Amino acid sequence: PGSFLTESLDGRTVPVSETTFSWWNITAAVVTVLVVALALFLVAPRAGDRIVELEIDARDQDAVPAPEIETPADRLDASRVPTLLVGAMLVVYLVMHFVGGGTLTLDIVNWSFLALILLLVRSPHELIGLTQSAASNVGEILLQFPLYAGILGMMTTTGLVAVLSDAFVAISN
Known part of the structure; x- marks a missing residue:
């Protein structure tokens, strides 16, 4: 009751037995768990398999080299103060948002993660280094999102x- 779908459902509520706990949904969840378990079993090393450890330690504290400090701007880039201030301001905003009766939205989740990132990094320089390192691993994927947004914009x-929605609705039951 009170859902944004109430009007389109003519005031009728849909019980979870018809959605989350329906036979087809539970079957899909069980099949997914079984397939993942099988996949993990198949990729697990067998007795006697040679295991090669990577030489790179992901926990290495010096993953981002320290910047050379030559100017006041370099000193600011190497300082914890800017990220700490902006992160604290975001936390204050989030607290005010929730205290004022705000709800959890995708934007709020993104702001929360950004606040955590800013509070956890040691400096803007480290944040830039971590972002560059992460983007090098997912750069191809990051390029796809603007393309998808453009395609969706043109379709809309x-x-x-x-037209496509109406076509699918026409053949559904």
Whole structure:
């Protein structure tokens, strides 16, 4: 009751027995767990397999080299103060948001993660280094998101989304 879908359902509520705990949903969850368990079993090393350890330790504290400090701007880049201040301001904003009756949205989740990141890094220089390192691993994926957004924008403005939605609704039961 009170859901944004109440009006479209003519005031009727949908019990969880028809959604989350329906036979087809539980079957999909069980099949997924079994497939993942099988995949993990198949990739697990067998007795006698040679295991090669990586020489890189992901916990290495010197993953981002210390910057050379030559100017006041370099000193600021190597300081913890900017990230700590901005992170603290974000935490204050989040507290005010929730105390004022705000709800959890995707934007709030993103702001929360950004606040945590800013509070956990040692300096803006380290944040930039960590971002560059992470982006080098997922750069190809990051390039796809603007393309998908552009495709969706074109589909929405041309009316193709409505045409495809209506087509799927017409053949559904």
